[in-house]
Amino acid sequence: MTDTLQAEAESDGADVTGTAARSRGKPARAERRQAQAAAKIAAVAAKHSSRRGDPESVAKAAVIDVQIDPGDPLLLFLQSAPGPVEIGALPTYSPAVARMREQGVQVVVPFITSGELVGLLALGPRLSERTYSRDDRRLLDSLARYAAPALRLGQLMRVQEGEARERERIEQELHIAQLIQQQFLPSELPELRGWHLAAFYRPARTIGGDFYDLIALADGQVMVIVGDVTDKGVPAALVMASTYALLRSAADLSNSPGEVLRRVNELLIPQIPMNMFVTCLVLVIDLDTGRTRFANAGHNLPYVRRGGEVVQLQARGMPLGLMPGSVYDEHEAVIEPGDIVLLYSDGITEQHSVSGEMFGFGRTAALVAEAASGDDLVDRSVLALGSFSAGVDQEDDITLVTLHRGASGGQRDTVAFSVPSEPGNERDVMDRVAAVVEGLLPKARLDALKTAVSETAMNAIEHGNRGDATLEVSVSIRRTAEAVTVEIGDYGRGMQRGADIPDIDLKLAGLQTPRGWGLFLVEHLTDRAEEFTEGDRHIVRLVMHTGPEIHNSTEPTVKPSTEGAQP
Amino acid sequence: MSLQFDIGTTGDMAGDVAAIHLVGRIDREAGAVLDQAYAAVAADSASPLVLDFADVDYINSTGIALIVGLLAKARSTKRPLRAVGLTAHYRHIFEITRLSDFIEIVEPAPAEPAPTS
Numbered sequence: 001m002t003d004t005l006q007a008e009a010e011s012d013g014a015d016v017t018g019t020a021a022r023s024r025g026k027p028a029r030a031e032r033r034q035a036q037a038a039a040k041i042a043a044v045a046a047k048h049s050s051r052r053g054d055p056e057s058v059a060k061a062a063v064i065d066v067q068i069d070p071g072d073p074l075l076l077f078l079q080s081a082p083g084p085v086e087i088g089a090l091p092t093y094s095p096a097v098a099r100m101r102e103q104g105v106q107v108v109v110p111f112i113t114s115g116e117l118v119g120l121l122a123l124g125p126r127l128s129e130r131t132y133s134r135d136d137r138r139l140l141d142s143l144a145r146y147a148a149p150a151l152r153l154g155q156l157m158r159v160q161e162g163e164a165r166e167r168e169r170i171e172q173e174l175h176i177a178q179l180i181q182q183q184f185l186p187s188e189l190p191e192l193r194g195w196h197l198a199a200f201y202r203p204a205r206t207i208g209g210d211f212y213d214l215i216a217l218a219d220g221q222v223m224v225i226v227g228d229v230t231d232k233g234v235p236a237a238l239v240m241a242s243t244y245a246l247l248r249s250a251a252d253l254s255n256s257p258g259e260v261l262r263r264v265n266e267l268l269i270p271q272i273p274m275n276m277f278v279t280c281l282v283l284v285i286d287l288d289t290g291r292t293r294f295a296n297a298g299h300n301l302p303y304v305r306r307g308g309e310v311v312q313l314q315a316r317g318m319p320l321g322l323m324p325g326s327v328y329d330e331h332e333a334v335i336e337p338g339d340i341v342l343l344y345s346d347g348i349t350e351q352h353s354v355s356g357e358m359f360g361f362g363r364t365a366a367l368v369a370e371a372a373s374g375d376d377l378v379d380r381s382v383l384a385l386g387s388f389s390a391g392v393d394q395e396d397d398i399t400l401v402t403l404h405r406g407a408s409g410g411q412r413d414t415v416a417f418s419v420p421s422e423p424g425n426e427r428d429v430m431d432r433v434a435a436v437v438e439g440l441l442p443k444a445r446l447d448a449l450k451t452a453v454s455e456t457a458m459n460a461i462e463h464g465n466r467g468d469a470t471l472e473v474s475v476s477i478r479r480t481a482e483a484v485t486v487e488i489g490d491y492g493r494g495m496q497r498g499a500d501i502p503d504i505d506l507k508l509a510g511l512q513t514p515r516g517w518g519l520f521l522v523e524h525l526t527d528r529a530e531e532f533t534e535g536d537r538h539i540v541r542l543v544m545h546t547g548p549e550i551h552n553s554t555e556p557t558v559k560p561s562t563e564g565a566q567p
Numbered sequence: 568m569s570l571q572f573d574i575g576t577t578g579d580m581a582g583d584v585a586a587i588h589l590v591g592r593i594d595r596e597a598g599a600v601l602d603q604a605y606a607a608v609a610a611d612s613a614s615p616l617v618l619d620f621a622d623v624d625y626i627n628s629t630g631i632a633l634i635v636g637l638l639a640k641a642r643s644t645k646r647p648l649r650a651v652g653l654t655a656h657y658r659h660i661f662e663i664t665r666l667s668d669f670i671e672i673v674e675p676a677p678a679e680p681a682p683t684s
Binding site: 427444447507 | 595629632636638639655656660664668
């Protein structure tokens with residue numbers, strides 16, 4: 001009977017039928033399956049054959065094109081059909097059957113696997129003009145039994161491919177959202193006479209609801225803001241963006257922390273979704289005297305390390321977006337020379353360990369007590385939290401901002417240069433960095449930094465800028481009494497994090513390539529290494545403290561993060 | 568300076584052993600020279616081989632990979648490797664990469680030039 005059959009898969013039916021199903025509202029799962037099954041109808045009818053085996057007659061075969069509504073009774077009927085069914089035996093009240101009749105269908109073969117109708121084959125008259133014999137039906141039945149699982153597999157693969165494309169699209173959009181959000185965080189902090197600022201920001205997901213901002217006010221004071229939107233991910237990020245804009249706008253109108261919070265609260269209430277709110281702390285600092293006015297909208301109270309003591313700046317108020325008419329009392333304190341202030345979100349205090357214990361305020365205060373500088377406090381906090389929460393996911397966005405009022409003016413300076421992306425220039429970068437920081441680091445730590453710089457620069461040249469000599473690798477070196485910070489920028493997309501951790505046993509056994517040591521060396525030779533993006537540039541920041549080594553060599557510290565630069 | 572080498576022998580309790588004296592940088596350009604150096608001493612493949620790093624002023628991650636490759640070759644013929652002349656910095660790198668688990672580091676090291684290019 002091969003002269004009578006020629007089938008081909010219908011490729012567009014799924015979309016058409018799927019659209020029809022969706023337009024009637026959300027179909028039940030069974031209906032969706034039926035819709036998918038219906039979409040798979042494909043058959044070729046040899047309507048007007050003249051001679052057995054005539055190639056022209058095969059070429060004239062017409063495709064039967066029948067779209068079946070998910071609610072069509074034909075589908076329910078075929079679900080329990082024992083095998084090929086004559087058109088005359090199908091329910092006459094089915095619109096699909098009527099359309100099949102119009103197109104000359106004589107036999108319908110259901111494709112059933114695991115009790116589920118996944119498709120069907122509709123056949124017109126045999127080319128030989130004889131009726132379908134018992135053998136024909138047996139053969140069609142066998143064909144359906146073998147083809148049905150394969151068809152189902154194909155359908156599942158198509159669904160999975162669609163889902164993968166959708167996931168990729170969402171990831172791409174989140175990446176763009178992350179870039180946009182990073183623009184909100186200060187990439188450069190305003191020059192603060194004699195004050196030193198450090199910041200760390202790491203969202204729990206691609207984007208987050210924490211934020212911080214530093215605004216130079218017209219009267220020479222500086223406004224420092226930290227905030228935390230309830231929830232995390234996309235909803236929190238959207239509210240964060242809105243709050244950020246409102247705070248900036250309010251800061252233009254008033255230099256009073258309480259008034260800024262009051263205005264933003266009133267403006268935020270009509271915008272913010274139910275059950276969401278924003279905690280926020282605003283400080284306005286007179287850099288010359290250390291006089292600090294502050295007001296709080298439900299945010300964690302800042303810690304101040306003064307001499308050997310740790311105190312909290314006390315201020316309370318309703319979170320933003322909850323209650324119209326809220327008033328925010330303004331408080332005042334003086335940050336003395338040598339004091340270190342820590343502003344932080346609850347992502348640090350409420351992080352749990354693998355045993356379910358919370359990091360808490362006690363550990364946070366202890367870190368403040370031990371801090372030698374603002375940078376040191378950030379580094380120690382990140383390391384302490386990392387080891388405390390080893391083996392568990394980061395639960396919430398983490399923000400740390402430190403303000404260190406220098407005892408003697410806090411001298412610091414920055415040197416920047418760039419090199420073309422040509423092989424070998426990593427050694428030039430290494431030597432120039434070494435010359436700039438000479439005398440600040442002991443020899444062993446200088447050598448370690450040099451190797452880390454060389455590796456990072458080589459990565460920027462070879463991978464980030466793909467060896468394109470027209471693209472420059474930017475290098476910035478900041479020197480302070482506490483630390484040397486080197487930032488190396490390229491135009492790539494960042495380090496390859498999917499790569500294996502290098503293991504010499506595996507390498508010697510031929511199970512890993514001998515290469516792949518670059519990132520490993522950078523992680524193990526610096527006190528802190530992290531990567532982030534700034535506009536279209538990817539930047540790796542390497543930090544080496546001038547004091548005693550605090551790097552934990554058993555726990556690499558390179559983490560993608562967004563961190564504001566020191567002024 | 569890109570890598571150069573010369574072959575010699577060095578004293579050992581059991582007698583003289585072959586030594587490769589390396590001079591310059593061990594980086595991406597050093598692969599062929601290292602292969603050449605190893606081929607030059609490969610005839611006596613079971614006796615220990617000393618790698619002298621005293622005049623090596625720069626090793627990067629690609630250089631570490633080349634040394635891993637050399638080590639794999641030596642191990643395939645059960646030839647022990649020793650390293651002399653490593654600076655404290657590169658001894659540290661041999662330790663964190665665990666190359667020192669497979670290559671005996673002979674101390675004390677001679678002069679310790681900084682890793683400049």
